[in-house]
Amino acid sequence: xxxxxxxxxxxxLPDDRGHFGPYGGRFVSETLSYxxxxxxxxxxxxxxxxDFQAEFDKDLAHYVGxxxxxxxxxxxxxxxxxxxxxxxxxxxxxxxxxxxxNTIGQALLAKYTGKPRVIAExxxxxxxxxxxxxxxxxxxxxxxxxGAEDVQRQSLNVYRMKLLGxxxxxxxxxSRTLKxxxxxxxxxxxxxxxxxxxxIGTVAGPHPYPQLxxxxxxxxxxxxxxxxxxQTGRLPDALVACVGGGSNAMGLFYPFLGDESVAMYGVExxxxxLDTGRHxxxxxxxxxxxxxxxxxxxxxxxxxxxxxxxxVSAGLDYPGVGPEHAYLKDVGxxxxxxxxxxxxxxxxxxxxxxxGIMPALESSHALAYGRKLAQTMSPDxxxxxxxxxxxxxxxxxxxGIDGITV
Amino acid sequence: MSRIEQKxxxxxxxxxxxxxxxxxxxxxKPEYTVGLMHxxxxxxxxxxxxxxxxxxxxxxxxxxxxxxxxxLAAGTTLEKILEMVAEFRQTDADTxxxxxxxxxxxxxxxxxxxxxxxxxxxxxxxxxxxxxxxEADNVAPLLKDAGIDMIFLIAPTTTAARAAKIASHAxxxxxxxxxxxxxxxATLDTDAVxxxxxxxxxxxxxxxxxxxxxxxxxxxxxxxxxxxGAIVGSVLVKKVAELAEQPDQIAAALQEPLSEMRTAMDA
Numbered sequence: 001x002x003x004x005x006x007x008x009x010x011x012x013l014p015d016d017r018g019h020f021g022p023y024g025g026r027f028v029s030e031t032l033s034y035x036x037x038x039x040x041x042x043x044x045x046x047x048x049x050x051d052f053q054a055e056f057d058k059d060l061a062h063y064v065g066x067x068x069x070x071x072x073x074x075x076x077x078x079x080x081x082x083x084x085x086x087x088x089x090x091x092x093x094x095x096x097x098x099x100x101x102n103t104i105g106q107a108l109l110a111k112y113t114g115k116p117r118v119i120a121e122x123x124x125x126x127x128x129x130x131x132x133x134x135x136x137x138x139x140x141x142x143x144x145x146x147g148a149e150d151v152q153r154q155s156l157n158v159y160r161m162k163l164l165g166x167x168x169x170x171x172x173x174x175s176r177t178l179k180x181x182x183x184x185x186x187x188x189x190x191x192x193x194x195x196x197x198x199x200i201g202t203v204a205g206p207h208p209y210p211q212l213x214x215x216x217x218x219x220x221x222x223x224x225x226x227x228x229x230x231q232t233g234r235l236p237d238a239l240v241a242c243v244g245g246g247s248n249a250m251g252l253f254y255p256f257l258g259d260e261s262v263a264m265y266g267v268e269x270x271x272x273x274l275d276t277g278r279h280x281x282x283x284x285x286x287x288x289x290x291x292x293x294x295x296x297x298x299x300x301x302x303x304x305x306x307x308x309x310x311x312v313s314a315g316l317d318y319p320g321v322g323p324e325h326a327y328l329k330d331v332g333x334x335x336x337x338x339x340x341x342x343x344x345x346x347x348x349x350x351x352x353x354x355x356g357i358m359p360a361l362e363s364s365h366a367l368a369y370g371r372k373l374a375q376t377m378s379p380d381x382x383x384x385x386x387x388x389x390x391x392x393x394x395x396x397x398x399x400g401i402d403g404i405t406v
Numbered sequence: 407m408s409r410i411e412q413k414x415x416x417x418x419x420x421x422x423x424x425x426x427x428x429x430x431x432x433x434x435k436p437e438y439t440v441g442l443m444h445x446x447x448x449x450x451x452x453x454x455x456x457x458x459x460x461x462x463x464x465x466x467x468x469x470x471x472x473x474x475x476x477x478l479a480a481g482t483t484l485e486k487i488l489e490m491v492a493e494f495r496q497t498d499a500d501t502x503x504x505x506x507x508x509x510x511x512x513x514x515x516x517x518x519x520x521x522x523x524x525x526x527x528x529x530x531x532x533x534x535x536x537x538x539x540x541e542a543d544n545v546a547p548l549l550k551d552a553g554i555d556m557i558f559l560i561a562p563t564t565t566a567a568r569a570a571k572i573a574s575h576a577x578x579x580x581x582x583x584x585x586x587x588x589x590x591x592a593t594l595d596t597d598a599v600x601x602x603x604x605x606x607x608x609x610x611x612x613x614x615x616x617x618x619x620x621x622x623x624x625x626x627x628x629x630x631x632x633x634x635g636a637i638v639g640s641v642l643v644k645k646v647a648e649l650a651e652q653p654d655q656i657a658a659a660l661q662e663p664l665s666e667m668r669t670a671m672d673a
Binding site: 014017025026027028029030031032034124126166173174179181183186187190191192193209287288289291292295298300302303304305306 | 460461462463464465466467468471478482484485508509510511512515528535536537538540541545558559560561562563564565568572583586588591607666
């Protein structure tokens with residue numbers, strides 16, 4: 001078997017039980033098994049249904065504003081002196097990030113299954129806002145779970161969700177961040193499973209979530225692939241995307257998995273540094289285990305307890321990662337690397353000043369690594385960095401670091 | 407015959423139903439657990455479900471979440487839980503002990519390693535909340551070889567076809583979750599439970615015990631009339647929480663409601 005064939009076969013995953021090699025699966029309490037089987041059957045049927053696809057595509061075009069541009073950051077590329085950098089502008093989507101691609105898709109699933117209520121967990125608040133947005137549009141009751149610490153550092157998004165009509169629950173248990181919000185959303189779902197659709201925001205969780213969140217986001221990679229061919233006449237040499245749970249990265253990578261010439265880099269949050277213990281980089285520094293319904297790489301201690309993570313960006317502050325990333329790491333298709341808070345803030349400032357684009361701190365992880373990568377390459381090479389969200393929501397965090405209250 | 411099977415056979419002969427209390431191992435501190443286990447038996451427990459604390463107890467309500475947090479803060483580990491069972495076994499060879507919790511600490515220890523150590527400690531059953539039979543292929547044969555029963559959950563949302571599949575994998579007993587929700591929430595609908603348990607009894611000879619929502623003598627008695635056993639957790643764990651700073655009083659505080667349930671079930 002040639003390498004290219006092996007790569008193309010990666011696109012056939014997951015298997016029919018939701019496994020990506022040893023990862024993924026459906027590790028949930030029994031009460032949820034029926035709901036997940038039902039969701040799997042619904043998704044299987046609707047993903048092959050031209051009417052459903054047409055409705056999804058129409059919403060992406062006219063509500064989200066797709067396709068998002070593939071922008072050649074000429075000035076920044078010239079300044080760095082290496083590869084040509086193209087930014088996939090997911091920050092220009094309605095609600096300001098890639099998250100809406102997925103919530104549009106899942107809200108349509110909720111509509112088709114007749115569930116009147118949706119719930120979601122959120123870290124930075126982008127997924128919460130994207131969920132509250134589609135819930136408002138479809139007239140669905142909406143409750144969002146958000147770690148109490150994130151409620152504080154992302155107060156702007158909390159208020160946006162409230163304006164959109166969602167109830168926002170600050171989760172006080174555990175480390176009071178994204179993982180605890182997900183625990184609480186699971187508890188809500190198990191209690192209200194008959195009436196409620198759980199809109200998971202990343203490519204993690206029990207099968208079929210990793211698959212369907214990837215599928216809804218893979219519009220990013222399909223567009224980027226076409227745009228690259230149309231604008232430059234060829235495929236990029238490398239793709240770079242940040243990885244928390246990993247939905248924007250999976251969305252960009254998936255349509256390129258079979259393209260052997262395209263290298264891929266998933267950038268985790270190194271926080272204070274990978275050797276300090278204060279980071280959120282399970283692929284770089286963790287080990288396999290089971291959490292939130294799937295087997296994947298986790299940040300855990302000697303006893304299998306999940307440990308607290310640290311990152312300047314709330315959206316990456318998660319101790320697990322999507323199971324497909326875990327598998328892509330093991331088979332060597334994607335390189336997983338990390339960027340520290342310091343590198344991230346520097347990239348945030350640099351892109352803002354040089355290109356007039358203010359990126360989200362999550363996306364700034366991809367920029368921070370992409371910047372280094374570009375400098376090792378030649379000007380006739382090209383890389384695509386996924387600019388997964390805009391930075392308005394992070395103004396308070398950055399100002400705080402500068403000692404300024406806004 | 408496993409210790410759990412023996413216990414159910416023995417109860418059956420006596421015309422009694424199983425009373426199965428749950429406490430979280432290491433709550434409020436590891437050094438109290440073995441004493442509390444003996445106290446539970448003294449007050450009428452037929453078996454004990456001992457919780458393995460986990461940092462992310464997704465299927466548990468606030469009462470048991472807090473118990474996990476207290477236990478972990480006091481330094482409890484899976485290794486220490488196994489030591490507690492071994493110590494309990496030194497003076498109680500009859501009462502089955504089922505470890506209940508979440509998969510990750512067991513997976514992290516290694517399934518083979520866990521099965522070996524659990525057997526040596528005298529563990530009789532394992533109930534992993536987030537491990538349905540479909541995902542149990544790696545661990546089930548190792549536990550079977552070690553003589554440890556795998557206890558699975560059945561929920562109100564479980565279809566008949568799925569219940570049959572789960573029952574075919576189960577040994578020891580089946581744990582019927584009486585409500586949709588987390589531990590310690592909502593109240594019990596005994597008629598609905600009776601109907602579901604009767605359906606289960608048609609497809610399996612494995613005993614069916616019922617948990618979630620049992621809080622006093624009346625509810626324990628009502629459940630035991632329609633099933634093979636009553637599992638009680640949050641009510642007891644709440645007592646532990648109230649007395650976490652006066653740990654010497656916990657045993658008596660657990661025995662009071664448990665004795666009341668025993669009396670009501672045997673009446």
